[in-house]
Amino acid sequence: MSKLSKEERVAIAQTYRELCAEENLQALLPLRSEVQAFWQRWSREESMRNAFGLPRPHLALQALLLAHREIGLGGRALVAIVLRSAVSSEEALQDAERRFGTDVANALRAFERADKLLEAKTESMQTDDFRNLFVAQCGDMRVVLLFIAHCVCLMRSIKDLPQDAERRRLSVEAAYLYAPLAHKLGLYTLKSELEDLSLKYLEHDAYYLIKDKLNATKRSRDAYIERFIAPLRTQLAAEGIDCHIKGRTKSIHSIWKKMQKQHCAFEGVYDLFAIRIIIKAEPKQERELCWKAFSIITNEYESNLRRLRDWITVPKSNGYESLHITVLGPEDKWVEVQIRTERMDEIAEHGLAAHWRYKGIRATDTGVDDLLANIRGALETGDEAQLSKNLAAAPDEKNIYVFSPKGDLYKLPRGATVLDFAYLIHTGLGNKCVGGRIDGKNVPIRQELQSGQKVEILTSTSQTPKLEWLQIVVSSKAKSKIRAAVAALHAADADFVREDLERKLKNRKTPWDESIWNRLIKRLGYKETTEFYRALSSKALDAGDVVEQYIAAYTAATAPRQHTAERSAGEFDFAEMQQESELAMSGEELVIGPNLKGIDFRLAACCHPVYGDAIFGFVTSSGTIKIHRTSCPNAAALRTRFPYRIVNARWAGKGGAKYPITLHVIGRDDLGIVNNITSIISKEENIMLRSISIDTNDGLFSGILTVLVDDTQVLSRLIKKLQTVKGVKAVSR
Secondary structure: OOOOOHHHHHHHHHHHHHHHHOHHHHHHHHHHHHHHHHHHHHOOHHHOEOOOOOEHHHHHHHHHHHHHHHHOOOOHHHHHHHHHHHOOOHHHHHHHHHHHOHHHHHHHHHHHHHHHHOOOOHHHHOOHHHHHHHHHHHOOHHHHHHHHHHHHHHHHHOOOOOOHHHHHHHHHHHHHHHHHHHHHOOOHHHHHHHHHHHHHHHOHHHHHHHHHHHHHHHHHHHHHHHHHHHHHHHHHHHOOOOEEEEEEEOOHHHHHHHHHHHOOOHHHOOOOEEEEEEEOOOHHHHHHHHHHHHHHHHHHOEEEEEEEEEOOOOOOOOOOOOEEEEEEEHHHEEEEEEEEEHHHHHHHHOOOOOHHHHOOOOOOOHHHHHHHHHHHHHHHHOOHHHHHOOOOOOOOOOEEEEEOOOOOEEEEEOOOEHHHHHHHHOHHHHHOEEEEEEOOEEEOOOOEOOOOOEEEEEEOOOOOOOHHHHHOOOOHHHHHHHHHHHHHHHHHHHHHHHHHHHHHHHHOOOOOOHHHHHHHHHHOOOOOHHHHHHHHHOOOOOHHHHHHHHHHHHHHHHHHHOOOOOOOHHHOOOHHHHHHOHHHHOOOEEEEOOOOOOOOEEEOOOOOOOOOOOEEEEEOOOOOEEEEEOOOOOHHHHHHHOHHHEEEEEEOOOOOOOEEEEEEEEEEOOOOHHHHHHHHHHHOOOOEEEEEEEEEEOOEEEEEEEEEEOOHHHHHHHHHHHHOOOOEEEEEO
């Protein structure tokens, strides 16, 4: 610890003396020299201070004292928080295990796992999924408690430090991660302190405004509470109801949340405090006495029955029981009164009924709830054996949580693979997935994911979805997307195969008869037309043989109605066939423009070419020429299967028309993002918005825009501008 100043060393020594003086931590006294020896060997200059420049040893010891005094932790494993910042290698971890035992080493490993999670985006920390993942990665619940204690100590120490960005990030962690966990564990005092301190650093002006107004009104508020309680106390005693009454002022954070929710100033928050009446009663008399107290209160003060909440007759699903009523007190002020028995109050205050739900923290996973309830019970009973039990297995047995390279958190079913993750992000990403990179290491698409991993998807333009992938994925969403993608591929293949068959029959002067085809397909042993086309596409059937069989079947079916003599093959006239491919074989260029006459051409719907794109023409079986981009997804298949139908093409010297283009936009589902996108399009003189479709899911939106543009230059400028919109992650054509 030679890098610390003299004053800091004195402070650390004083904290250590306080620590060793604690009655339940005498076991740490013999370890004093071992802890110091370990620090001298493994600590590095850069590890002596945290991001705020504060000495790590002092903060660690403060957190340990707080964990013991205010949370009730004890035992050797608490040494882990002191050693935490000195352990930066596997060798140091193994030395810690030799010196201090497996319990300490396991806690240090849990610290390491959880520290990696805290590198995530602050937006991810604000979700229930992240809290569940954090608990799972910590494993040993004492580590969760030590994280809470360390955060409280750090939040108390950073008031006047200049590192504003680090302070704001820590405040987000405190407000959205540690405060909810503290509340679930019944640590209501620490929870309130974390919320108030985080508000102080994130909303400085609002915090001090509320604090000053509370201080200014404290005397009058206390006097008002006494005036409100006095007649109730007398009447309740006269009716023989043994109870005690108290007033409870809301925390600064609670008042601020109320102001935000109601869009009002401090003076507009009428329920700055609540009156709680706690009755001593036998179980059989609880309901009777609570309703009797209710009758006395509503006789004394006018009540607002719309604000009545009866959780005694029908308790909440989490077991919470109480009567809430809002009444008009002296000076025409509305006051909330809570009526409950001592048993009900004990349940609500000590979390046995999951009191945190009542406070509005939404629960999504009962496994985590049960786990935290068990730990809360162990804290209340002082059961060190329960707290010492390592809970490294994820409490959520149904789901896992992984991060994208940008730090976004995603929830998947347990057993999910890289391919599941690809389809969860985007269908196109899943269809082109060839593997992944987990924490920097390349893995195949069937690699099973684990909670806390950072996963990047690798793609290839030549990849196509396959039915075999259904055996790789476990999520129903991925399976449905694979089936749809494979069906679309098969449908496209079927179109190509049918077109090829139609061309062959046309060359043989044989019409297409659907009923004869259906009979032939069944005779060949195929139940579905799609299976038949698939067999032709995969070369399992020879197209030439199939055509011969069809011609024979057609001839047999139509022979009675034909009276002309059969002709030999030598009599066939191939003039029509030569005419069909004359343009394709001429080697000339087709110039596409408004002055083109005499040729039936259309812009392909599959790629929507725009003036300025590199293009080619494709002669269809009906004689129409379809214009495709050279980068069209179907281009390679068309050139391979029908080279004789390809026509060189280019645009005329200038445009003159507007072309419909479909754009796919993906981004965060932020307020106003759609307006920002449409505003950019409306400001462009040469662009018209034809349609827009937006779909949102898990905080993300996916939009399909159809716009009319003059050429590729206008389109490129539009895409660049859309990419600059805050929240937009990708824009593709």
